[in-house]
Amino acid sequence: MNTLLRSCSRLNQRGIHYLTVAERLIRLNLFFYDELQFGPHHEPREHHANHDGGDEDPENHYLHHVLAQRQGSAVPLALLWLELAKDVYLNAHGVFFAGQLLIRVLPGQGQQIVIDPLNGRSLSPAHLAQRLHPGDARMAALVEQRMPGLLLQTATPREIIAHMLRNLQAIFMAQRDFARLLGVQNRLMTLLPTDWETLRERALTYRQLGLVERAIEDLQQYLAHVHQGPCAQEAAQALEQLRMQR
Template identity: 45%
Template sequence: MLLNLQAPTPLEYFATLVQSDQGFPLLEVALSLAQDEYPQLDLQHTLALLDALQMRLQKRCGRQTSMLERIHLLNRLFYGELGFGVNANDYYDPDNSFVHLVLQTRRGIPISLGVLWLELARSIGLEAHGVAFPGHFMLKVLLSQGQVVLDPLTGRSFSSEELTVQLQNLLPRLSHLNEESVPLAMFLQSASPRETIARMLRNLKEIYRLQQDLPRLLAVQNRLVILLPQAWNEVRDRGWVHVDLHHTEAALADFQSYLEHVPQPLDAEDVRAQIQQLRTGI
């Protein structure tokens, strides 16, 4: 039996990490997103840096430290002493999504800061989760008396009234409802680790799409297709990137797979027309 001793490619490594929802290693997967851009990235070094921060925080929490006080201690370390916060000067820089750089610069966007915060929170026994709130990734901690929803940019907690106003501003269809009628709980459900990584990738997808950076956009699409094997719209979107890169065979394969798995999509006519055009050009 022949053994393959070659190191896995970044995409192969990513596929191994995300193959199961059980024990999904959120931080390691989030770190691995940078490997296309930074192939020499030492993931273990970055994990060790976070381990050191976790130990530093754990020393401040005794057995009698309440969960609410643990949140305060975490925020004091994360935002106060370490100075983590938003990269307001260049919010749409792709580097804001690369967690190893956020750990170095202390600057990021809500979701990358949130991933780091969650790892620290769980290390001190907090039942913390990400929240895929519209327009702004958030954090929540479940307590015996309820839940606390926090802004990952500052650590500040939100009231129900503030969250309702944000929802109504983001979703005009809710603006006519009174506060009691807005389905706030629906938008505060915990985001799974897979959903969190999908949101990180889609942030990068939008940045690279706007920049017309096709090679990087394709790398992101490849990861989305692996991460979300039933999301056939991502296969279709990868097909359009292949078209722009003149990858005819790959584009045809993606479009055909999309139509096979989504029998009556709204864009079927456009996709079939593109398939015909590609076949004509072969």
């Protein structure tokens, strides 16, 4: 983070505080994406509904890696951009839209500017509608008509971290890297102790790692809170099988 702090100092020395909100936003984007050359690890596909621009390499989701390589997924890029935005007094926050983390800047007078953290581009209502309904022009057009009044809910720091951890969880699940998957799930449970679905998934990870007693403990706790549904039935069956392995 020392590198980022030095970057803040360089940005402040340019008198950016005395500019309008629009001018500060342009200067910040030029500084972050052009001068510092932060950006996605690869060019993301346009309007993909659940794409955070970090491919399947878990390193692109870790803040320290993105700071060093200046390439990564949307979440760490957004966090770094927002840190710089604070220093130049931009009223900016992370927001979730269509499963993606975006940046919202509030210049005042009820206006909002929505930005893609992968490249700094502002997203019009038409762009947002297409992201919400990719490939469905009719539905996108209907959504676009309502988009000017859309209120995007600010994402809390806890929600942003959880989103980043869930991205990593999906990657490690796909790679069947159960040791690293367990580490991510432990962090998720610390962050969200009543996330029963993650608790159930952690039990399955324990089972894959041969940690039978811990898997049993998690499944028992899960079933104490979730009593119905297909996941509860599967958890009960898994619990019975694990008890037989004792």
